[in-house]
Amino acid sequence: MNDSQPSALPAGFLWSATKAGIKASGKPDLAIAVAPKGASAAASFTQNQMVAAPILVGRQHMTTTGGRVTAVLINSGNANCATGQHGLDACATSCEAFAALANCPAEEVFPSSTGIIGVPLPVEKITAALPTAFAALADTEQAADDFRRGIMTTDTRPKSARATITYNGKSASIYGVCKGAGMIGPQVGPPHATMLVYLFTDITATPAQLRTALAPAVEASFNSISIDGDTSTNDTVLLLASGASELTLDENTSELFQNALNLVTKNLAFQIVDDGEGVTHVVTLHITGAATVADAQAIAKTIATSPLCKTAWSSGDPNWGRLMAAAGRAGVAFDPAKVYIHIGDQPVFEAGTRSPKFDEASAHAVMLQREYTIHMELNAGQAETRFLTCDLTHEYVSINADYST
Known part of the structure; x- marks a missing residue:
């Protein structure tokens, strides 16, 4: 291909x-x-x-x-x-x-x-x-x-x-x-x-x-x-x-x-x-267990366009709180207590709080890779989506601050 x-x-x-x-x-x-x-x-x-x-x-x-x-x-x-x-x-x-x-x-x-x-x-x-x-x-x-x-x-x-x-x-x-x-x-x-x-x-x-x-x-x-x-x-x-x-x-x-x-x-x-401007990490958001595909897409797009999430990805910061905060404002009804989040193969969030298996160093290591997946299971249905996005870096700001001059 x-x-x-x-x-x-x-x-x-x-x-x-x-x-x-x-x-x-x-x-x-x-x-x-x-x-x-x-x-x-x-x-x-x-x-x-x-x-x-x-x-x-x-x-x-x-x-x-x-x-x-x-x-x-x-x-x-x-x-x-x-x-x-x-x-x-x-x-x-x-x-x-x-x-x-x-x-x-x-x-x-x-x-x-x-x-x-x-x-x-x-x-x-x-x-x-x-x-x-x-x-x-x-x-x-x-x-x-x-x-x-x-x-x-x-x-x-x-x-x-x-x-x-x-x-x-x-x-x-x-x-x-x-x-x-x-x-x-x-x-x-x-x-x-x-x-x-x-x-x-x-x-x-x-x-x-x-x-x-x-x-x-x-x-x-x-x-x-x-x-x-x-x-x-x-x-x-x-x-x-x-x-x-x-x-x-x-x-x-x-x-x-x-x-x-x-x-x-x-x-x-x-x-x-x-090839995105200033991109150092390509992130696949895999949202599963949504009530509808539209719900899964709404959450994925909200996370993908969150400056807080994107800047965390630029430094490999496994800040799962930003992921949940973005999902929570996506206009989709779900129960946070039923949500599970993995960064790569690393569990970071479950049952409404930090996963007891959360290993910050291991999650950080995953996020230093050029490509990785963040999986969010909502346990609200059978629908899912995959959405491709990236980090937000200083270089992106520099490129677009001077674009017309």
């Missing part, structure tokens, strides 16, 4: 990236992908009420085409959010310029932006660079790598994952690419430093089938992570199917495809948290 495995890139797509001069660093900041024969599509967008221009335009394009995309246009270094009519016009202009090159309707261009909020998008730089990016389009490993690097902002490394499914001697591939390291507390849903995710597959599928597959994959991955709890104005997940393989998504292959898509999205979600 990673790029070290011999999984082929999906057929029917071309990728490239170039430098448009949007980033002050001079690094690549314009990434494009093209499906020469078009692709079926499904998308999830941020549920933040403050949305960027490309979200508004992307939603409209998906509605107009009924879920058909020929070209994907992504700029990094500028979010094109809170930029008024200029931002909408700039987005439309860039889509029209790309459509002319790709020989498709402007509505079949899917736009995305990531970067600083409130700065006018220099669309002239994008339109000037598009011919260079278009000329470099290819279906090679290098082109795919250029694409995933071109969408990065505060990421320290590119992120991608792959899977292949086979049925009756026919196969289809999935290639997922994402960026995100800060402003990560996604709430993405149908018609939902930013999280951008692009999933390419060569299976033959309708937009409706893709929407059906994408929703649970997003819920179990990107909607189950948090770095800082902040939901971006630009969060986007796009799933494209070129239909270039001999495999069709149907009752025989749907479970295989869903499982593969889930693996790719969970892999990408982990990479986002693992």
Whole structure:
């Protein structure tokens, strides 16, 4: 489930990236992908009420085409959010310029932006660079790598994952690419430093089938992570199917495809948290014994976004009191006297008080690991959830204190 495995890139797509001069660093900041024969599509967008221009335009394009995309246009270094009519016009202009090159309707261009909020998008730089990016389009490993690097902002490394499914001697591939390291507390849903995710597959599928597959994959991955709890104005997940393989998504292959898509999205979600700004510890919150899944998620999200919990994790402090305090304010009814908490394999809380088996030094040793799990058993039902989060460090504060300057 990673790029070290011999999984082929999906057929029917071309990728490239170039430098448009949007980033002050001079690094690549314009990434494009093209499906020469078009692709079926499904998308999830941020549920933040403050949305960027490309979200508004992307939603409209998906509605107009009924879920058909020929070209994907992504700029990094500028979010094109809170930029008024200029931002909408700039987005439309860039889509029209790309459509002319790709020989498709402007509505079949899917736009995305990531970067600083409130700065006018220099669309002239994008339109000037598009011919260079278009000329470099290819279906090679290098082109795919250029694409995933071109969408990065505060990421320290590119992120991608792959899977292949086979049925009756026919196969289809999935290639997922994402960026995100800060402003990560996604709430993405149908018609939902930013999280951008692009999933390419060569299976033959309708937009409706893709929407059906994408929703649970997003819920179990990107909607189950948090770095800082902040939901971006630009969060986007796009799933494209070129239909270039001999495999069709149907009752025989749907479970295989869903499982593969889930693996790719969970892999990408982990990479986002693992590369979080200033992250030194990746923590899985496993909440079990809840009355409902919604209750389990509410407790997990409250703990995951608690500054007190997150700062304790940064130093390996087994402060179980902070965990219980966060759970107790999550708006979920439960009996603290029935709760059990383990940090790794170390019991820390039970029956309403500190566990008699609590060994502070051993629990601290667990928390010094890069990755570990905190398990909270509520004994209130049968529902559970897993939620991926991280610590909060001085480096995170430094990065975000100076982000716009």
